[in-house]
Amino acid sequence: MNFAITEAQQMLVDTAKRFVAEELYPYEPEVEKTDALPERLRRQIIARAKEVGLYAANMPAELGGGGLDTLSMCLLDRELGRANMALQYTVGRPSNILLACVEAQREKYLYPCIRGEKVDCIAMSEPGAGSDVRSMACTATAKDDDFVINGNKHFISHADIADFVILFAATGVEQSARGARKKITAFLIDKATQGFNVRAGYASVSHRGYHNCILEFDRCKVSSAQVLGEVHQGFAVANQWLGNTRLQVAAICLGRCDRAYELACEYAATRKQFNQTIGKFQGVAFKLADMALKRRAAELLTYQAAWQEDHGGMSDMEAAMAKLAASEALAFIADEALQIHGGMGLMADLPLERIWRDARVERIWEGSSEIQRLIISRAILRPLENR
Amino acid sequence: MKILVAVKRVIDANIRVRVKPDHSGVETANVKMAMNPFCEIAVEEALRIQQAGDAEEVILFSAGPQKCQETIRTGLAMGADRGLHVLTDERLEPLAIAKMIAAAAEQQGADLIILGKQSIDDDHNQTGQIVAALMRRALGSYISEIKKVAGGFAITREIDAGLEKLRITSPAVVTTDLRLNEPRYASLPNIMKAKKKPIDELSVADLGVDIGCRTEILSVVEPPARQAGVMVSDAGELVDKLKNQAKVI
Ligand SMILES: Cc1cc2nc3c(=O)[nH]c(=O)nc-3n(C[C@H](O)[C@H](O)[C@H](O)COP(=O)(O)OP(=O)(O)OC[C@H]3O[C@@H](n4cnc5c(N)ncnc54)[C@H](O)[C@@H]3O)c2cc1C
Numbered sequence: 358m359n360f361a362i363t364e365a366q367q368m369l370v371d372t373a374k375r376f377v378a379e380e381l382y383p384y385e386p387e388v389e390k391t392d393a394l395p396e397r398l399r400r401q402i403i404a405r406a407k408e409v410g411l412y413a414a415n416m417p418a419e420l421g422g423g424g425l426d427t428l429s430m431c432l433l434d435r436e437l438g439r440a441n442m443a444l445q446y447t448v449g450r451p452s453n454i455l456l457a458c459v460e461a462q463r464e465k466y467l468y469p470c471i472r473g474e475k476v477d478c479i480a481m482s483e484p485g486a487g488s489d490v491r492s493m494a495c496t497a498t499a500k501d502d503d504f505v506i507n508g509n510k511h512f513i514s515h516a517d518i519a520d521f522v523i524l525f526a527a528t529g530v531e532q533s534a535r536g537a538r539k540k541i542t543a544f545l546i547d548k549a550t551q552g553f554n555v556r557a558g559y560a561s562v563s564h565r566g567y568h569n570c571i572l573e574f575d576r577c578k579v580s581s582a583q584v585l586g587e588v589h590q591g592f593a594v595a596n597q598w599l600g601n602t603r604l605q606v607a608a609i610c611l612g613r614c615d616r617a618y619e620l621a622c623e624y625a626a627t628r629k630q631f632n633q634t635i636g637k638f639q640g641v642a643f644k645l646a647d648m649a650l651k652r653r654a655a656e657l658l659t660y661q662a663a664w665q666e667d668h669g670g671m672s673d674m675e676a677a678m679a680k681l682a683a684s685e686a687l688a689f690i691a692d693e694a695l696q697i698h699g700g701m702g703l704m705a706d707l708p709l710e711r712i713w714r715d716a717r718v719e720r721i722w723e724g725s726s727e728i729q730r731l732i733i734s735r736a737i738l739r740p741l742e743n744r
Numbered sequence: 745m746k747i748l749v750a751v752k753r754v755i756d757a758n759i760r761v762r763v764k765p766d767h768s769g770v771e772t773a774n775v776k777m778a779m780n781p782f783c784e785i786a787v788e789e790a791l792r793i794q795q796a797g798d799a800e801e802v803i804l805f806s807a808g809p810q811k812c813q814e815t816i817r818t819g820l821a822m823g824a825d826r827g828l829h830v831l832t833d834e835r836l837e838p839l840a841i842a843k844m845i846a847a848a849a850e851q852q853g854a855d856l857i858i859l860g861k862q863s864i865d866d867d868h869n870q871t872g873q874i875v876a877a878l879m880r881r882a883l884g885s886y887i888s889e890i891k892k893v894a895g896g897f898a899i900t901r902e903i904d905a906g907l908e909k910l911r912i913t914s915p916a917v918v919t920t921d922l923r924l925n926e927p928r929y930a931s932l933p934n935i936m937k938a939k940k941k942p943i944d945e946l947s948v949a950d951l952g953v954d955i956g957c958r959t960e961i962l963s964v965v966e967p968p969a970r971q972a973g974v975m976v977s978d979a980g981e982l983v984d985k986l987k988n989q990a991k992v993i
Contacts, residue, residue, distance in 0.1 A: 364814055368821050368935045371778075375929060410932030423932045 373436035381440040388566040428663040431608040438612025443566030454598035478519035480510040497526040506574040516570035541591035552577030607659040607683035621694035651686040674736040681729040684719035691716040748854035751783040753815040754865040767963040782860025785920040788927040798892040820938035821930035827943035840955035842874035847951040861919040872919035882912035886921040
């Protein structure tokens, strides 16, 4: 097995590392302190990212994107993941699901997203429908050639800056082997559409400058031309395109692991107590060993899943293992890195308290740790059942 | 005009260098390597001259083991056109490198040779000067500015006394100082393009030069650990200590 990355991938990593250090890190204190990303800064980062070719690097080269494969995207996301969420998100990676756009939808949504002129957001979750997303209460009712949408979404990331939303709504009920279940359709809905309102979401412990929102639909009428994919096939579209998002979460977690781990190593090697560097105490040194171990394991699972995706497709279990391992490694590493720093770890002068706060969401979104374990255990047990 | 830029593979500037236990040199196995920062500045300047329409081609040169091609590839990803790699595992002194660069520049018909003023590993600060001498060309060392003018180049040199402005004749050799420019990113599209750019592999024999060493490394040791400093309470105490204790003023 060869786990080495290519020369071109190493150059991509070097470029991304420098981009993060020069174009993102300097603005972290401001964004963390003000909980806001000024529009001029957002525009500046987009412009710089476009110059360097990092913008929309996940999109096919023939459409104007960077044309990176899944593994290279993981390497890039890992470097970007080191920085504050609001800043790193601005180095746009339009949702892959936009590749399901057809004809006029491409001109209106896909291409402007690749050019950095528009930003998308994805709305599935509702107050009553989280992990059990299919239980959603937001409905789209067909009427002539239109759909009328009613209902609410919450926790919708960066809907405040997005130009349109990729909305998932129930469009009927069907019978399945396990009983009645809702049929779901995906829609592209512009911000200015009548009957659609975006308002501020909840104040969160994570992600200063990057906000979740509440979306309200009240008799919001959209034409059937706004359907993404086929009617009733919303989850088919999502499954086809959104699997990689779990790898993206894993890769971003790895970037944060790196930053916390590097800070912890440096501190353990230089901070002195009882006349010696604290790294000389086994109690501290063994923490570093465990951090290194978990980081490496998460890295290998993530890269292996990505490699698999580039060579015929990864399984659900591989994606779930990568996301689970990386988000849990981050929880452990962020906490231990903070512990190694003692009181200083809690202070906003270092990026650690931010990494520690931000780490929490990674075990919840894009499928909670419990849901990932559900996916893995089902994959294990399914072949053994009904024999 | 053709520009030849010499690029050296060195230990990444962000890595803490360790001396080998047998004191024969520094540890390079499993250590992150990168292009010498002054060479990056040299590549950047060549690209700027090319973009201004004053050069048709930017050729990168590196001598050393196979892995040097990664360093050349990095420069190609910045935008250079092609590379020359002299494959050798011998230890190379500035004189040997300079001879190879001079021979390659002659073969390629390079009008301008740009080098870093020094490499951050050996810190010799000699190669550019030797190349100019071997080729009997005008030399501009430690430049912070260069512009193509009729018959040669207008340059600014950073020297102890300030900035020296000179006009030198073409063909020429220049070495870059830190403030010449800020090297660009290897952009993603250029990284992709670099994969297809040619790197010609040469042997020392192809250049017909003698690269034998004139020096021998006896031992490499870590610098002594710095003693802890002393805090003084005011300027008077500082002057007193400098005069009576350190006896330096
Ligand atoms: C900051 C933030 C941003 C978000 N951004 C978006 C966004 O942009 N778009 C979007 O659509 N959604 C978004 N979400 C929603 C996110 O996807 C959900 O939070 C997630 O799906 C979990 O749903 P829930 O919070 O309702 O928890 P619930 O589903 O209510 O889960 C509560 C607990 O029960 C556990 N649990 C649930 N079902 C099972 C089971 N079957 N077996 C074992 N345990 C189970 C869960 O693991 C969890 O511990 C975001 C959430 C956050 C916090």
